[in-house]
Every structure is written in structure tokens, then in C-alpha cells.
Amino acid sequence: MDQKGFGMTMTQEPILTARGLVKRYGRVTALDNADFDLYPGEILAVIGDNGAGKSSLIKAISGAAVPDEGEIRLEGKPVAFKSPMEAREAGIETVYQNLALSPALSIADNMFLGREIRKPGFLGDWLRMLDRPAMEKRARDKLTELGLMTIQNISQAVETLSGGQRQGVAVARAAAFGSRVVIMDEPTAALGVKESRRVLELILDVKKRGLPIVLISHNMPHVFEVADRIHIHRLGRRLCVIDPKQYTMSDAVAFMTGAKVPPEAALAA
């Protein structure tokens, strides 16, 4: 496969791009002129050291943090999300590193937080009554379909779940609602071997549905297994993008940690 091509992806227009993103937290510069490109239907892995700015990057493109500078385009059109809600409405669904679940609320309530289903007719229109049975059924179907976990009761509080089960709920929520882009910030960090495998299969399923996925992970075998391209983040910016078929895991780690300088061809434009 040729260097620039990375298969077919490069011949298409990117669905999501960012140019020159800057995000400062006081004196810390979390994003320092970061660029980002995501192509339709691909799995893009984002790797980098702790504190490299990966989470800051996805927060900026998912509306959770407003960048100080830079431009984001979705399908070519500039967007400026002021809240995660706006990004969600544009079809970008995110699993945040800290999961963003409400511990005291039930699994079903969490999955539908901010996009609740109301009962049809008078009850829903006038009394604003939630359609609990419908939400619970869909939540249950989703979780069963994903086969992520053994759950006792769909109406149990999220705080009574294990860390891995919580992660499963967050992943299921994103996979169920994403319509344009799904972003996952370390979705397998707390998962067991079996559950991690399920999440990887789920990521491939989402890809099969035609959705592009951004996967942030420190697990190199997982990254090399599923990614079409690997975005290496270093010191707040994109260092390079590599094709996992042309480089080894140790190359990637060397680039990421600064032990080796990536070749011209892989360097970000």
C-alpha cells in the first residue's frame, strides 16, 4: 500500500477536521496548535503519553471544552460547539474518560439522559411524563445486543455497578446514539479481557454501520488490531499519522515518546 493512500480513506473528504487548536488551562497548554482529521468509515486511533493532550483534543471536538483558538469543521462546514449537547445534536457521540454518568440515576435514566423519551399523547405532551418502560426496554435491548455485561436490573443505580459495567453502560450509550461520529476515550481501561474484546467487536460493528470512530487507547495491541490509521499525539499537538500495517508497535511507542523521529512521509502536514 502506498504511503499517502492509507487505502481508500484519503481519497475522500474528511468528515471531521480540526486545524490549529489551542487550549490553555492557566499556565498549562493542553493543546498547542493541534490538527486532526477523521475520514468517513474509518477507525482512527489516537495514542500519546499521559498528559499529551488526547482528552483535551476530544473534549474540544465534542463540545465539552471550547478551544481558545483554532477551527473545527464537520463535513466541511465550520462548527463551534458550545456544549456537549450541540455536538450530540450534530451526531457526535462521546465516551469520556471519566464516563460522565450520574451515579445515583439508573442505567436506563443514564442512557437516555438529556434525550428522554416521553409517553405518547396527553401524558407526554401535557404532563411531560417519561416513558420509562420504553426507555428501559431500549436500554436493555442495547446492552443485551452488545452483550457487554451481566446486569441484575436495568433500573438499578449506576453506582451499584462495577467499574467495568459502568464503562459498558457509557460505551453502549455512545454506540446506540452516535449517528455521524463516535469518540471513545479509553473505553477499555477498566474492562476485563472478555469485556475488552466485546468492546473491540462493538467498535468494528459500529464501523460496519458506516460510522467513523475515534479510539483513544494506551493498549497498543488493541490499537494495532482495529485501527485504520494511528494519530500520534505528543506535547499537545499531532506529531504524525501512521499506517499500522507499515509500522510496528515499537515504532509507534518510539515516536510517541520522542525516542525516534518519524519519517517525513508520516509527519503531519
Added chain:
Amino acid sequence: MAQAQEFEKVLSSSDTSVAAFDEHKSAVKRIQHFLHSTPAAVPLIVLVLAIIVFGITIGGRFFSSYTLTLILQQIAIIGILGAAQTLVILTAGIDLSIGVIMVISAVIMGNCAVSYGMPSVLAVAIGLAAGAACGLLNGVLVAYMKLPPFIVTLGTWNIVMATNFIYSANETIRDTDVDTQAPLLHLFALSFKVGTAVLTLGVIATVVLVLILWYVLNHTAWGRHVYAVGDDQEAAKLSGIQTKKVLMTVYTLAGLIAAFAAWVSIGRNGSISPSAAVTDYNLQAITATVIGGISLFGGRGSILGTLFGAMIVGVVSMGLNMLGADPQWKVLLTGVLIIGAVAVDQWIRKVSA
């Protein structure tokens, strides 16, 4: 499918049953789970126990429907203020100003109707709007200026209290004046006798208000958002909830409910006295809320618990009163109940986690 790594190959022969929605639990687990998912259960049990204990020690006199309904009349106002306080505490905030918001709203209603001779309906509407406006001020300061609720409402408490005294010149509006010129203000004093039970419209309004709020908190999206914001504001925001809007509506609604309590209080007291602003309504409302099992850390508890909490305080003070005990015993017992309620709250959460 992706190529599994070597050590993952064994997964193909692993247990493939997934998402089994297992409903079987041991009895103890069931109780723990029940208490966790039914936060109003503990105050209800305490309430029933308190009624039984005083019923046994005092005898039939206490059990009479007259006494029990009298308790309800006494706790109506604290019940309503407690409901307002519950909304705020569910968002992990606190509202120190609702007591004085109630008093100034009552004074405004009274002045509009009696001193300025406005139609009573208009006077009530202006009073309700004034309460909501005070709440809105709290809400804007908390949600948009990001100031701590304790400080904001400590400030508005003082501001509203002083405004109340300056505006009213500390003049009481007499019962008879309200009766002749604006009987609508005494609406909630209307009472019905069912046997020896005496129910006022104020008592009924309290219960209905709490039931409505219970419905809103548990069966509408806004209610779920109130819990989510109090639970973990950052997570709520990342989940797409407009946390500022939720906070602002909560404080505004609390102010409006406090003004409604004002209307009910005019019915109960007859006259309208600005000096009521020095009464510790706030603390009584917070007490009812805490005894009712609402967590001060936000996001947990049922508003029904607040009503039970107010009733517990009412039952204890009536019971001790009938026993002829020193009133300080009531204060002491309230303190014990508060600490007990918080301890139970922590315990339930620990066993369920």
C-alpha cells in the same frame, strides 16, 4: 471480525451467557436495595414509630384524629418551605433565603391588597412574582456567576430581610383588615371537618404540592436533570444537560414555592407580620429536609421524605407538649434525629455500593 490475540483465543469456549437480568437476591440484600431505591422509607418508618411510641405513652388522646390533623396544620408551612428547600438541596445547594422570601412575599401580598386596595387576585400574583424574582436572583448568581449557594443565599437572606423591614416599616397588617378587604388571602384557612379530623385547605395544598413535585422529580426529564446536576454536575454537563438552566429554574421555583408558603401562612396566622422574618423558618425547613433523608451532598432522596421529616418534627413536638415536657426536649430530640438521619443515609449508601 478482528484477529484475536493469542491469549484471547480461549474466549471462544468461555461462558457466552450475557446480560442475564437476574432478579434473585437474598433477604438482607433486598432490604438494602429497597432502602437505597426507596429513600423515603426510613423517615416513614421513623414517623410511624414516633406515632406508635407517643400513642402508647400518651394514650388515646394522642391517637385522636383531632390531634393528628392538628399536627398536620402545624407543619403545613414548614412542609411547603421544606419542599422548596428539597429542590435546592437535591442540586447540592442550599437556600438560606426562602424563609425571608416567604415573609416579604406575605407582606407584599398584604400591602397590595389592604394598603393599596388592589384586587386580591392581583395582590397574590404580585406576591408570587416577588418570591419568584428573589429566587431568580439566587439562581442567576449561583448558575451564571458560579458563586457558592451558601454565600449567595446568605447574602440575599440579609438583603431580603432588611428590605422587608424597610419596606414595611415593621407594621403588622391586622387579621380583621385582611378579612374584610382581602378574604382571598385567608383562602387556605378554610377548613373541613371529617368527624373530629380538621383539615384546612393549607394542609391539603401542602400534600398536593409535595405530590406534584414528587411526580415532576421522578417522572419528567427536568426532574431527572435536577438529580443528575446534584449528583455530579460535570458528568451531567458532559451528558448534554444544560446545568445552568436547571440550576436557575430550581432556585426560581424555590422562590415561587416560598411565596406560595406565604399565602398559606397568611391563612394560618391571620395577620401579616414583617417581624416573622426573624423566625428560623429556614433552619426548620432544612431540618425537615435532612430528617427526610435528602442528602446535603445532592442528588439523593425523595421529596416525600421531606414531608415525613416535617411530620416527624410535628409529632415529636406535639407528643412532648402533651406529656408536659420542657420544650427544650423537643430541640434536643430534633438534634438527635438530624444526626441519626445523616448517619443512616451514609450507612445505606455504604452497604449498597
